[in-house]
Amino acid sequence: MGLLEFCKRIEPDKKKSPFLHTLYDGFFTFAFAPNTVAKNGVHIHDGMDLKRTMVVVVLAMQLCYVFGTYNIGHQHFVALGIHTGILDALHLKFAYGLVKILPIFIVTHVVGLGIEFYFAAKKGHAIEEGFLVSGALIPLIMPPDIPLWILAMAVAFAVWIGKEAFGGTGMNILNIALLARVFVFFAYPTTISGDEVWVAGLADQGAGLAANYGWIFTGFFNWLFEVFGWTTFTAGQMAVDGFSGATPLSLAYQGGWEAVTNQYSTSQMFWGTIPGSIGETSKPLIFMGVAVLLLTKIASWRIMLSMFIGAATMAMLLNVWGATPFMEVPWFYQFYMGSFFFAMAFMATDPVTAASTNRGKWIYGFLIGFVGMIVRVLNPAYPEGWMLAILFMNVFAPLIDHYVLESNISKRLKRA
């Protein structure tokens, strides 16, 4: 095969330029499954490897990407009070979303993969696949208007301190994607707090919020859409009166379920046409990702199920307590708001940071659900609980495993 020979010929020398060689090796093994054969031990190996595992997870979240792109644009126009129908001006919404999400995606990968490549070259091992999933997750959990330099800082922190400092893929204690998110949350609280951050592209212009378009919209896209005779971006549009951009969760905190339903219908919350982080709003599309992960047996159904049970249990307990309007939100409506399902599908099930024993997974998942709901409802400072609950349980996962293993050990000792 000519391509293979060409690729072999351009292989850089490992000693002279280790970085280039690592880079080459990463892309070469991506294009060609290596020719390594079993040496000692088993003579045949399962066709599954880490690349395939990771790619399935990335594929499972692709629908969230598509919808996230659309929803950035949709929320933007809803705030302006134009094209408010779900299918109105799809071209504008997607164009707007793409312009917002692409830089986020690119910055995440350039920074994250850059650090990954650097460490692989420095330590002399192959580039590992862990960042494939982390890099795909990070854009989905960021607010659409996140300043790119903050994003770059967050990704660098997560990959460098969160992963490479611990020894790379498979060694980290905390979920990388959530670590990036929590870094933004705690290090730059002022830039991403408030209700407006969940809707992209609105700038304060004295009289109120107004749309602010760069050249790419008024120049390129408007020219393109005019060619087709479609609607175009109009600069300087003012946001509708009384627009807040508040998410269902902040409404629920202020006034319970009634306040939420005054602004959003359950249908809107279910399908995800509400403000929020880029990829976490649409429940049906997340369910499709869940289906992919469960059918391929890549994510643990134990964690997903027990996390759901944990959250439902706590929500019911809060219903019984019922001291604040938020507590009185019926437990099943809690699942319509916020990013529970996204966290359950893609964050809690990360095998590296989750509990590693099957019994431990039940406990781990349940406690995430339980603690997450407490943080969501009882704590006024944090808009959503899953990020903190998962990171918290990440830290405790080794302890859970420890007790599961101890019980196995003591069972063996008792038998003797």
Add this chain to the structure above:
Amino acid sequence: MKSGFITIVLSILTMSYSSPLLAQTASGGDYLFNGLIAIAALLIIGIVLLVGDNLVKIEAKKSGVSNTADDYSILPSFGSLVKQKKPKFAAEENFVHLTKGHDILLEGDPEEQLYAQGGSKTFAVYPQNFIGMSPIPKVEVEVGAEVKAGDHLFFDKKSPLIKYVAPVSGEVIAVNRGAKRSIASVVILADKELKYRALTAPALGNCSREELVNFLLDSGGWTMLRQRPFDTIPSPEDKPKSIFISTFDSAPLAPDLDFVVEGREASFQKGLDVLSLLTEGFVHLGLDGRAGELEPSEAFTKAESVKKTWFSGPHPSGNVGVQIHHVDPINAGDKVWYLGVQEVMTLGDLFLHGKFNAERLVAVGGAELKEAAYHKTYLGASMGDLLENNLTNDHVRYISGDVLSGKAKAADQHMNYYDDQITVIEEGDNYEMFGWLLPLSPRPSLSPTFATATLFGDVKYHPNTNTHGEERAFVVTGQYEKVLPMDIYPQHLMKAILIQDFERMEGLGIFELSEEDLALCEFACTSKQPLQKILRDGLELMREQL
């Protein structure tokens, strides 16, 4: 029946999925109402299904197409869900059903017939097949010497009582040396007509255990025994807690031991009689209770002076380590002995015929063979001789043993001491474009991301030795537990071994494991970690400590 069940589950799932869709536009009260309607609808459909199913069953019984009528039901019968499937011939008691594990189906299953021609001309014993053997054992024969089958070849200076003997008679043509002058192998060119060293076995009824042990040590019969933990040959002073024999091999392309024992039932029973004198506990026989298999040979089911346990389930249900774990688990300090069926027969022949009969029926299998069948030969047969003129492809790997735990051999090398199987598979040292993403050929896998098994059911694979990916750190969890039917956490045990935490290794059950038990975990490993090697390193560390 299975597809019917899946259809029902799918329809229920679609229904329950659609109910939130219907309900999401409704307000709170309607939600409850819609939910009740959905439940009622499910109930009605369920009732219709049950009634229809029963009508079909009645019709099937009437027309006489099915006696049990369950074959025509689309619903799984309650009994089949609760009770494990058990073949009719298996006993009610002592039945262990294992659910974990995986059968790797490969092309080239050996047919139950013997090769008419060919056969091995040279035979060899490798000292390093015996775990714990010092690198340079004392060799008692010289190159050129004539030996009879059963004559002493070498012994280990650390335990000089255990004699390792010649499997066949003939001329010693080589004593091969390996690194640092260690003895690699002793090779014998076999006579056409075998001559046996005359042995006088003590009468089993009235001899002391000591006499028996001394005879076994001298005759070479002792080397048929192996001990768990560590898989070493037991020390002559030891008394085992119990002795285990698995009468079926569930590994890929493994020999059918019912076929192997045919015609030598008396030797097998005699061997069992000898073993029952060596232990104060039981001699345990693991019987094949897998659904779909034929009733095992009477040599096994009617064997005397043993305790029988039936096992069913996928590989590694036939592994002796798994059977020990479920019948009489090894605790710290315990010693359990085990043998293969053919080793028991060699032991029996010592007493039945007064000779060291190392006859072995070797299953030769693999997709790269013209003809996959059995060879009647002796212990330590030559790989090249047995495979001569039988290959369809010359870029292959010869394996003494099965694909999971066997050892790769060159054509001029010989089978390992305890192996009764040869597998030949293709070498996979080629690059495959996007092989990890879009593989061109079907490959065995436990992952549903490869649709072959999901879509077509029991497909037989044509495997090669490619690792299908590079080695990585442990990332995926819960994978090993799915294929190891034991109450053990393999991944944590591996980590304990890697950090050399002795207490934890022991606590997590390292003494209960051998390489073959972990082989399936290594096959399934996404990170391509060398689990068998790690385990052996751990076992060696523990053995040094004792």
